[in-house]
Amino acid sequence: MSIEISHITYYLPPGKLTNFQLSKIYQKSINEIFKSTGIKTRRIRSENQIGSDLGFLAAKRLLSNFPELKKKIDLLIFCTEGIDYKAPTTSSTLHFKLGLEQNCACIDMPMGCAGFVYGLSLAKSFILSEDATCVLFITADIPSSVIHSDDFEMRAIFGDAGVATIVEKSVRGKIGRFVFGTDGAGAENLIVREGSTRKPIDENWLSKYSNETDSLAHGRMHMNGLEIARFSLQKVPTLLENVLYRNELSFEQIDLFVFHQASDFILKALKRKCKIPDDKFYTYFENIGNTVSCSIPIALYHAEQEGKLKRGDKVMILGFGVGYSWAGTIIEY
Amino acid sequence: MDIQELINHIEIEFDDLQKGPLYPDTSIREIEGWSSMHALLLIALIDNHYDVLLTGEELKNALTVQDIYEVISKRKA
Numbered sequence: 001m002s003i004e005i006s007h008i009t010y011y012l013p014p015g016k017l018t019n020f021q022l023s024k025i026y027q028k029s030i031n032e033i034f035k036s037t038g039i040k041t042r043r044i045r046s047e048n049q050i051g052s053d054l055g056f057l058a059a060k061r062l063l064s065n066f067p068e069l070k071k072k073i074d075l076l077i078f079c080t081e082g083i084d085y086k087a088p089t090t091s092s093t094l095h096f097k098l099g100l101e102q103n104c105a106c107i108d109m110p111m112g113c114a115g116f117v118y119g120l121s122l123a124k125s126f127i128l129s130e131d132a133t134c135v136l137f138i139t140a141d142i143p144s145s146v147i148h149s150d151d152f153e154m155r156a157i158f159g160d161a162g163v164a165t166i167v168e169k170s171v172r173g174k175i176g177r178f179v180f181g182t183d184g185a186g187a188e189n190l191i192v193r194e195g196s197t198r199k200p201i202d203e204n205w206l207s208k209y210s211n212e213t214d215s216l217a218h219g220r221m222h223m224n225g226l227e228i229a230r231f232s233l234q235k236v237p238t239l240l241e242n243v244l245y246r247n248e249l250s251f252e253q254i255d256l257f258v259f260h261q262a263s264d265f266i267l268k269a270l271k272r273k274c275k276i277p278d279d280k281f282y283t284y285f286e287n288i289g290n291t292v293s294c295s296i297p298i299a300l301y302h303a304e305q306e307g308k309l310k311r312g313d314k315v316m317i318l319g320f321g322v323g324y325s326w327a328g329t330i331i332e333y
Numbered sequence: 334m335d336i337q338e339l340i341n342h343i344e345i346e347f348d349d350l351q352k353g354p355l356y357p358d359t360s361i362r363e364i365e366g367w368s369s370m371h372a373l374l375l376i377a378l379i380d381n382h383y384d385v386l387l388t389g390e391e392l393k394n395a396l397t398v399q400d401i402y403e404v405i406s407k408r409k410a
Contacts, residue, residue, distance in 0.1 A: 036368070224389075225373065226373060226376070226389050229373045229376060229377070230388070233376070233380050233386060234386055265377070269377035269381070272381055273380065273381055
């Protein structure tokens with residue numbers, strides 16, 4: 001059975017955080033910021049805007065461009081690390097807001113930077129088992145909501161975004177076999193502890209962070225950049241080899257490599273370590289930053305727009321990050 | 334592998350920082366402009382050339398180029 005990613009549409013919030021602004025706040029030169037991050041601008045949510053709002057706007061845009069899809073969608077997957085409520089699922093509230101049919105399954109999935117690959121696997125499984133034919137897969141993350149203003153490194157890297165992707169049964173295209181991995185020992189190296197069941201936000205927290213946006217009521221992200229870099233350098237090259245092996249393909253048969261757009265440093269180091277030629281390694285983060293679960297589909301969209309990804313090409317996508325978690329597959333586009 | 338080879342790799346990688354030649358007893362963190370980003374670059378450089386992924390602890394304890402060379406040699410042995 002053929003399965004394809006038939007549409008990708010994304011939405012970026014209007015707010016911008018430029019290197020000029022960062023240079024004023026942190027007394028660093030614009031060049032220094034660009035050189036250490038490879039990023040010029042990040043997009044930041046508006047006040048009160050949360051992940052599902054960005055995802056909704058991306059999906060609304062997609063469905064207004066392709067209204068015939070609306071009646072076909074029989075599975076909605078929503079991947080975010082910032083759900084609306086503990087209950088019900090945010091996917092079911094998005095389902096209602098988008099006016100989808102009632103014979104549609106809805107699933108939430110908090111998977112971070114490996115989320116797009118995980119969601120694609122879920123979509124493929126539903127379609128292959130003939131339990132769904134057309135999947136609306138929404139990814140949306142707002143890392144800016146959990147970054148303290150002192151944390152320059154994270155403010156300089158992360159950006160907010162929402163993406164709507166359609167995965168459907170088709171007459172062309174293929175989503176290959178997946179490879180997954182997990183190492184919970186790395187949890188502490190990238191974590192938002194607060195604002196959860198184990199550690200709810202309390203009055204002390206709100207008063208401690210009263211000068212921050214929303215008093216950091218969604219929690220505060222902690223990242224050990226060095227350990228995250230080590231994890232990426234250790235796991236991603238092996239993941240690449242394992243994805244090739246599982247799909248019985250050689251390195252040379254891959255037309256394009258699209259990794260999670262973690263950071264300029266990590267992507268350059270991985271490209272070098274994996275010996276990927278420049279023309280086969282696609283990146284898109286200069287004007288948006290690391291958009292967590294949205295980074296791979298946004299890169300796929302632009303690779304296609306720029307003519308670097310054509311129908312029939314084999315593209316390897318690898319997601320990796322929080323957990324630690326990692327996942328990869330090959331899409332025949 | 335010898336220490337001069339390691340020095341050459343570091344000099345090429347960090348040509349934006351250096352104001353003079355590196356020596357085995359050069360203290361890495363005292364190079365003008367050194368930042369946490371350079372620590373990441375150093376880890377990637379060593380991984381790329383020597384297939385050794387230094388831990389945060391090893392990097393923290395290595396003060397000079399000679400110290401880094403010794404950690405790599407030990408890990409390769």
